[in-house]
Each structure stands twice: as structure tokens, then as C-alpha cells.
Amino acid sequence: MTEPLLDVRNLDLVLSHRSGDLPILQDISFQIMPGETYGLVGESGSGKSVTSLAIMGLLKKPLKVSGGQVVFQGQDLLKLRPRRMRDLRGDRVAMIFQEPMTALNPLSTVGRQIAEMYVLHQGKSWREARRLAVHALDSVKVPNPERRVGNYPHQMSGGLRQRVMIAMALACDPDLLIADEPTTALDVTVQAEVLRLIKELCAARGTAVLFISHDLGVIASICQRVGVMYAGCLVEENDTVALFSNPRHAYTRGLMGALPRLGSRLTHGRQRLVDIDSVIADRSVLTETRFIMPRGAANGESA
């Protein structure tokens, strides 16, 4: 294929502290091609979300990037001036968050919050933006969008709210959509609908997706390629099919073991799952696994 849309190169990220920097991400590298859906999977705390925030340039104070590059459409986002980065955010790179209740401002109507996108990035008037917001709601299959546009978040169900988030994220036809656990907080049935929606809309618009989840099942259903993160490192990366058929890293195998067998996912059968903690709790196993990581983990002991 051609140039990657997003090229994360040797990203290091630390938590700065008086007593020295604490490494959070080490040497993360991966690429996403235009239109591709890339999954990042890992336990909570493994650094998936932080990676996405680093790409968006939304890291908060004690966290900071200490090395590497985030090249998006040929330019290093880390070196961009804040103003340029701001213009890019939402417009070219958009993001959906995990908790649709708190990710929306409870005191604003959803219409207004969608409309903000058009005002910010396309210089539309509020009136025009609101009209577009109705369309956007319609496009994410929110029923009765003319009425819903005046709703407050608390008047909507979780699934609807997440659709609002998607509508907001896709409002400006971004080239890359970062979806950070977009379905985790939802009912299982709603999950499937939302996933399908993301898949369809992005496919139709050719939007690349960085899909973050701890749920291998979800990842499997939507992603072409998958990176497995563990303790701040990308421990394995492969095509989805290849990864599932041949997990190389011990941790990946652990994750797989924790996954209910395909097909029984929705029924939550009584079969015994491998507890992921029992795999990773033993620190000696951890250290050992570091050595077989595909890419450098020279100073991994400090994690």
C-alpha cells in the first residue's frame, strides 16, 4: 500500500514526578493505513488509552511524551504548534470515548454539542450548524432527529448517547477516528449495534479507525490488524486472523484464554475462563516474557 495515514514511531511517554520520570509507554510503534481499522488490545492500565490521548495531544500535566514521533499524513503531530494541532483535532482526527454519559456536557443539548463541530471547523453559523446536527443524528440512525436534537444527554439512553458521540466525531469526515472502548459501558445488545454503526459509517467514508478495547472479541469483529499492549509496551502485532490463530506472546495467549469461546460470547456460559490475573500476577513470568518481546524492552524492569 501507500503511505501510512498514521505512523507512531518509538513513542515514549512518562509520568513526570519530583523524584524522577516514571515510564508509562515505552517504544510504541505501529502504523495505520488509510481506511484501515487497527485494534489496540490490552488490560486496563496497559497504556492503550494513554497512547490514544498522546496521538490526540490531549495528555494532562504529569504525563508527557519523552520521545518518538506521531506522524499523521506526513507531519509529526508532536511538533505541531498547538493552534495547528487544534485545527486538526476533531476535523481530521476525531475521538469517541468510553463513557457516553460523562463524555457529554449534561447542561447542553446534544444538538448544540454536535453543532459545535461545524462552527469550530467549518465556520458555519449556529443556525446552519444545528441543521447539520439534525442530519448528523439522522446519519447515526437516531430516530426522530428533529426532536432529539433538543434533548439533553440525561434524556437519552446510553446507546443513543454513544450514537451522538459518533455523530459528533464523524461530523467533519475525519481521516482517522480513535474509538476508545466505545462499547464497554453499553448493554451487550446495544454494543453490537453501535459496533456495526461504526463499521458501516467508517467503511462508507473511508475513515481509518484506531479501535481500543480490552475485549478481544470486539476487536476480532471489527479490526483488520491488532496490536497487543501490556504494561506500556506493544508486545505483539499481527493481522487479526494471524494473531488469533497463532498468538506468539505469552500475554496474548493469556488474553485469549480469558476470552469466552467464540459463539458463546453472548450467552455467558458456565465454562471456566482463565483468569488473566493468574497469568500476569507472577512477576517472574512477566520479566521472562519481556525478553521474548519482538521489539526492544531493554529497560523494562522499572515498570
Place this chain on the structure above:
Amino acid sequence: MLQFTIRRILQVIPTLLVVALLIFVIFSVVPGSFAASLFSDGRTTANPEMIAQLNRELGLDLPLPQRFLNYVMDLAHLDLGTSFRTRQPVLQLINDRMWASLQLAVAAMVFAVVIGVPLGFIAAMRPGSILDSVTMIGAVSGLSMPQFWLGLLLMYVFALQLGWLPSFGYGNGSLRNLILPAITLGVTPLALLARTTRAGVLDVMNADFIRTAHAKGMSESKVVRWHVARNALVLVVTTVGLQFGSMIGQAVVIEKLFAWPGIGSLLVDSVAIRDIPVVQGTILVIVLWFLLINTAVDLIYAAIDPRIKQR
């Protein structure tokens, strides 16, 4: 919304009635009587006949339950009674004084909001900075100072040493007269507002939807204007409401110090001479004021926060 409003206003009435009863009971057992207080300054000599006659005249010789009944009946007709001292309707006396108190309270609150809210905002924008520390230490200091002491210091500095402002009085409602008492009274709400604004803004700034706003590519100033300000406002409005009510209590001291003709000083003077109808009436009006303001706050709150109305 209208139903909500009416319901909230109706809720005020039982509280008011209980307060009326409470105040009545308290001041029916208070030692000292109006008639006897008349000669406490030693200027005139005690005169039992006069006291007895005065008590008869004022209806103080009636049994307590009867007096309370009369009192409640009058209240039902919005009649707060007649002052022992001035023989004027209490409502009239309160009306004469209330506007000065309102003026003082509003001015103090405006001062507190205009200074306190931005300070809290700025402090929250740069948590941990020097400005933040100074603001917060200043705020807690403002809360730790006896108000009359502060007022006295301000009076000495700005009226006497610098001669910028008049030191006392109403001065026909001139703004210059209002400044010192309003600042003195405003310091406590200012400090509280700075603190709550800061806490509120910090709270909002850490909310997920602010991250969303940033992810949308919004500039810092737009984030603040579009999302932070409005949400932090909820807390500010609540604080303003609560403070507005309790400020009347504090105003008692300030009005006395600055010879400000408000209901606070009317209350203290009336307590001192046991002019019970005025005491009862003034406290009732103050409580009503407090309740109405809180009702207003609830309504504003409901207007700002769409989630409230549903409850």
C-alpha cells in the same frame, strides 16, 4: 416550570410558621420587658404604675396562648403588629429599613461575585501556581477575620488616613457611603465564592466532557466559555444564594458599625429594648428573605441544569 415554581414557593409557608412559633416562644421567655427597659438607662426612675399601664396598653397582660393566637391571626392578615416603641406598624418600620439592607447586601454580593468568581476561576486555571496559592490563602484568611475588626480597619485606612470615603451612614443612598460597608460585608462571600468557584471549575475541568471538548479541537478559551463557565455556574449560584441569606445575619454587625440604616440594626436595637413585635417581625422578614432567595436559587438552578426539573 410554573408548577415547580409554585410548589417551591408554597413550601416556604410551613417553615415560616414554625419560625414564627419558635421566635414567639423564645421572646416570650426573654428576661426584661419593654416597659422596664425604658428606665434601664437610669435617666428616668422606675414607675410600677406606668409599667403596669403600659403593659396593659401593649396587651402584655394577656395570657400567652391568647397572645400567640392574636399574633398568628394578625400574621394571617399580613399584619406584623405594632411596635411597642414607635407605635407604628412593624411592617412600616421594616419597609423603611429593608431597602437599605437590600442595597447593602446586593452591593456586597456584587463585590464578592465580581472579585471572587474571577479569582476562583483564574486560580483553577493554574492550580498549584503562585496565584492559586495566594488566592486560596487570601480566601481562607478572609474567612478567619472578625468582620467588625476588618470594618474598623478599613474605616481607619480609607476614611481617616486616606480620606477617600465617608466613614459611616447612609448619606441619602450615595454610592460612596455604600463602598466600605459593602466591602466589609462582602469579604466572607468573596472568600467562599473564590473557593467554591475554584473547586467547581477544577471539578468541571476534570470532567470527561471537557476532554471531549478538547478532542473536538476547541481552543482553551472556547472550552471555558462554552463548557466550563456554565457548569461551574451551578455551584456559584448555590453559594451566592446561601451566602445571600446568611449575609443578613452578618449585616447585623456591619450595619451597627457603619451606622447603616438597615433591618439588622433595627433588629439589634429592638432586642435591646425588648420591642418584641419588631423583633419578631424583623426575624420573620429575614427568614422569608432567606427562603425566597433559596427558592429563587432553586429556580435558577433548574433553569441552568435541565436535570433538576425532572425530580
Place this chain on the structure above:
Amino acid sequence: MKLGFNILLGGGLTALVIIGGLLAPWLAPFDPVLDANLMNSQLPPDSTFWFGTDSQGRDVYSRILYGAQISLTVGIVSQIINTLIGVALGISAGYWGGWWDDLVNGLTNVMLAIPSLIFALAVMAVLGPGLVSLLIALGLTNWSWTCRIARSSTLSLKSQGYVQAAQTLGYGDIRIMMTQILPNIMGPILVMATLGMGAAVLAEAALSFLGLGIQPPYPSWGSMLTDARELIRLAPWAAIFPGLAIFLSVLGFNLLGDGLRDSLDPHMRTRKT
């Protein structure tokens, strides 16, 4: 970090007041009441009278030390009364609910509606000036917030497993309230009480100004300040030091309360880091 600073400074100031008050009989060079020699009135600070003397010729330093006892008594006792009333009403209302809850709620609303200084003024008028009256007046005044907090915490605790477990085990209501609920709501209550101590010391000063404070001969800072307010020109020390004592001790209580709240409230803590 700020959190530590608040507790440190607040605790330090509070400790200073406590030590000063407790050790007053040993630290004070003079008796606060009897060592009054009018020949010494209004002397500026010197090596004998560290903070100068007041118009009665009494040592301001000694009176401030003894005054700490009064201020502490006012702060602590009034807050104990407040807390007892507030916690007892709040927990029982939250736990039992029903008409009792309605009653307590109504009472709380009434108390909240009367500005506390005005209520204290009324109570003081009934009881007459003096320390005991002041303790009662301030003790009866500020329990409503404590009550609210206790009630809402109880409500949320009531539905939790261990309380329900205790109920199933057949524990008595009172026992559950005392052993299961009370210890779990002590944090915020303690914060309220600490902040309330500062408010009580300030209220004492305000009531003194209105002629209703604790009255001599025993020195309270509020009455010292009130008495000396006209001396600010002739003997500023007699007014400045009591004012400073009030300011610093209230500051101490407030900082300590803030610090306690920050360290007890994990939400606040994460916010600060």
C-alpha cells in the same frame, strides 16, 4: 504539596492555641484577672508586658493565653453540642425515615432559614450574657449542616451490605447506628466540627461586639477585642494582639478543616494531584 501544607499549618496553629491555653497557668507571667494595677494601664509592650497592658493595667499576653482556654472551650464545647445534636438527629432520621425523618428535615430547614448569628442573638437574649449561655447559644445554632450530612450519609450506608447484614443478624437499631453507621460517617462530621470551631470563635467575637458575648472578668478574645476597639489609637497593642489571636486560631481551625477534608475525601485528593 498543598494538602500537607494545610494540615501542617492548621494543625500547628491549633496546637499553639491548645498548648497556650492548657499551659496558661505556667506560661502566663501574670494573673489575667487579679493582676490589674491601674497604675500600669495602657503600657506599650516591653520586657515585662510582652504584648503591653490594657486599660485596666492587665497584661495582654497573659490574658491572651488564658483567653485561649475560653476560645477553645467555646469552639470545642459548642461543636460537641452541635455534633451530638446533628449526628443523633441526622442518623436517626436517615435510619428510621418516616414521620421522624420528616420532622427532623423540617426542623433542619427551619434552623437553616434563620441566620445563625441572629438565632444566637435571640438565645443569648433569653439566657443573658455569659460563657454558659454562649456555649448553649452556639451549640444550638449550627447543627443543621451536620445533621444533613449525617442523614444523607446514613441513607447511602443503610442500603449497603454490612448494615443490612447487621440487620439480618438481629442487631438493635441503636446498636447498628452506633457501631455500623456512626464510625463510617465520622470523617465528614469531624471536618464540619473543625470548621465549626473557627465559626464559633468568630461568632463569639461578633456577639461580644453586640454586647452579648462572654463577659469579664475572664478574658475572651472577642471581649478583649471589643473592649479595646476604641483604644486602637492610644494603645493599639491591646486591640491588635487579641485580633491577631482570633485571626490565627480561626485560620488554624479552617486550614485544619480544609486539610482534613482533602485527605478524607479521595475525590478531592485525586483532583489535587
Place this chain on the structure above:
Amino acid sequence: MFKRISLAGVLALGTAICAFAEEPRHGGTLNFTAPYGSNFATLDIHSSPSIQEMFISQAIHRTLYSWDATANKPVLELATSVDISDDGLVYTYHLLPDAVFHNGDPLTADDVIFSYKRIADPANAFPGARRISTIKGGAEFIAGETDEIEGLKKIDDKTLEITFTTPAEPGFALMENNMAIYPAGVDVATQATDPVGLGPFVFKEHIPGSQVVVEKFEDYYDDDKPYLDRVNIILMAEGSARDVAFRNQEVDVSILGSTQYQSYQEDPALKDNLLEVAEVFTRNIGFSPEYEPFQDKRVRQAINHAINSPLIIERLLKDKAYPAVGWLPMSLSAFDADRKPYEYDPEKAKALLAEAGYEDGFEFEVTATPDESWGVPIVEAILPMLNEVGITVRPKPIESAALGETVSSGDFQAFIWSNQTGPDALSVLRCFYSKTAQSSCNYTAFSNPEFDALFEAAEAELDPEKQTDLLRQANNLLQDEAPVWFFNYNKAVMAYQPWVHGLVPNANELALQPYDEIWIDDSAPESRL
């Protein structure tokens, strides 16, 4: 008996301010302060029992008699002359021919009768009522038994005859501000909000809780007066605030507390403009006859000896008081100039206590208000002194409002108070007459046959000289019996701005000043001229 004193007489007779007979300047505004409370309860002076409203009535109203602060006695105000019958009971007043009310009505005898009847009306329960009881038929009228006051008789429009029940000087009672003469033709209900009187100033405006403004009455019966165009009577109860306002030249006069007195005396810019007067107030600690130690005269005397009053006065009150000799103050003629106060002598006090059987001392409480010059601070000051002779004293704090009731009901071991002891010696000493109840004004329930005999003789005596002599003896007896600790007579001090002239040393109440005689010279600030 014609005692009207001219303006020139008043000025010449000795206020320090008017020593040079400068020509009074007309015009200007005076910012006067009313220091005794933060509101004017009413503008209807008849209904007011307190000093506070007198600041207004002093400008707006006039009474039949007025107080001549210089000669220290009541003088005729609204009459040119009076004829007195031989038995001293019937007074025939010839009212001022040119006196008119602010509404233009001339003063007539009807107005006086109307006003006195209103004051005495039992339905009103006005504080001045008891003063009417010295008029024949007054007591019956007050009791509601009659519709007319028998002793009030109109001879013609300008002639009024009043019959009194005793031959005592009626001026003392009828000069009180709340005995003001109202116009009969004006609805009295309006007097509370829009008063109309005979005074030199017309009511202009009342801002409740702040001030009352009065303006010059062009038709005032004293042609040349008033000098001022306008007086703002400003409420300023808080001493420290008044101090700032005065120094800031926002107000023209200020009544000083003791602390301020000291600092004003030390300030070269202020010390020359202080007006001082020995007011007719005696500060004292009254002893309860119910409390056992106080039943012994020697104990009461011992306390008088044990306390160093001059020291307290000098150091605590900053000399803003005169040591009390006995009950009656110095300005009264019944005061015995040869008597000395109790000497400060702790040894003698101890000896007296030992004699009385209290060598080991005893304890008592003093019921006291917060007042700085006759309240708790004084008790604090005597505490170490009495401790010295073995007596333990404790202040029992009480609110001002409750003092009168507590004392008159006898619910105390001792109390500290400031009592008005003038100007009429006879009525002052009546308070120690055994037939006067404790609930009236015999607060220490004093009962002494010797005193009673002297008092009764004085009351019956028609000759002023002899009466004064009897009262003097009674007062001296009182000093020896020591029913109270005689502390001090108040020294009232008023600070005034240098441009203010015409203030008088009013021994009854210094704060009350004759606005019609005050004028300001052209050194006053622009805004006041």
C-alpha cells in the same frame, strides 16, 4: 419670678466658646450627632420615653419651661411672665404673644391644655403622664376617672392658669422635652411622621435609621434666631465610628467616651475644642439590704474605703468623671461643698470589716451591664482592690434591657448603675424615702427614720433656702449610711469642630444642645456654609 434670660445673657454667662461676643453668623448647615441609638423610634415626642428622640424635638418643639444650662435651673420658655399665688399652688401664665406653630397657627392656652391632656390620656400610656400628676386633678385624669384635668384652666387665648398639688417648682416637670406643646388644630396622628411644633426648625425629612433633617423656621418667635439654615441630626451610636467621622470632619459634634477623651486631649488639633460638664448622673454600686453582709453599715462603708475611686477615674475613665462625694452631684445647690469623699484607706476598710465580723471577708456578685463607665469594666477594676481587703467580687453580666427590671424587683446582691441625680434634688432624694417602693426607685430599699424626717420636712418647706438646707442634711446622712458605693459623677465631654459656636454646658444632658443658638463661622468646610 420672671426668669426669662436673654440670648446675650446666656452667651455672656460663661460658655468658654462664646467668651468673645463675636457677631453670630447666619446660615449654614450643622451636622449634629445623636449618639444614643441607631434609630429614631418616633417623631411624636409625647410618646417617647428616651433621650434619643429629644435630639429632634429640641429642634422642632418647645415646652412651657426650658432648662437654662448656664443658670442651672428651669426658666419660662413659652410665657413672658407668670403670677404665682401665695400658697405657691396656682400659676397664671402669660403666653408669648408672637409664638406661632410651623403651620401658622398662633400659640394659645388651648394648645397647652390639648397637649397636656393628650400626654396624660390613659389610653396612650405616654411616659410624660406622671408629670401631669403634679397638676391638680391630673392623677384622676390619668386613672381615667375624669374627662378634664381640673387644674388646667384657660383664662383667655394667651392666659393659662395651672393649679398644682404641691408648691414645688413646676418647671422641672414641664420643661421635659416630651412635655412639648402641640398645635390643637393639627391631627396628632401626623405628629409621628410629620411633626409640627413651635420650635426654631421645621421638620424636613426623616431617613429612618440614618438621619433627620430640619430647616430654619422663618417665623420663630425669637426674631434673630435660629442662625443655622439647616441641621442634620445624624444617628451614630458606635463610638469608634463616630470618632472617625468627627476626625474626618464629617460631623460637627461628637460625644466622647473616656478613651476618646484621652486621645482627643492628647491631640493638639482637637484638645482646644472640648466642652466639658459635670452631668447630673451618679454612678454607683447599690447594695441589697437582703444580703446579709450589706445589712451592716460598716461593711458598706468599708467597701467605700477599700476602693480607690480617684485612681479608677484617672486611669480607667481617663478623668472623664468627678469622684462622687455622696448621692447628689456638685451642680445642685443641696450639694455640700464642705464634705469630702470617702478616703481610700484599705486598712480602715479592713478594720471596719473586722468590727462587723467579716475579717475573713465575704463574696458578692454585682449585676452589671457591659457599659464601659458604669458596667462590667468597673467591676473588673474594683475586683483586685476588694480582693486586697478580703472581699471577693464577681460581675454578673446582664443585658442593658434587663437591668431596670432586675434591680427594681430586688433580684440582686449588688448592682452597678448610673442614675440621674438632678436637677431637682427633692425628687432625686425621694428615691431614698422609706415609703418609696423598691420597684419605684428606692432600689436599695433604703429605710432610715432620720432620713425620712429630714425629707418630709424638706418636702413641706416653702422657703427655697431652708428646703435646700434640709436636703443637704439628708444627702449628707445618705453619704454616711452608704447604701451604695459612691463612685463618680459623670463628666460629659463633647468635641466640636472649631467653626461651631453657641454650644452650652447642659448639665442635664450635654448631648442635647440648643440648635437655635448654635452658629458656624466661615472657617467651616465649603459644604456646610
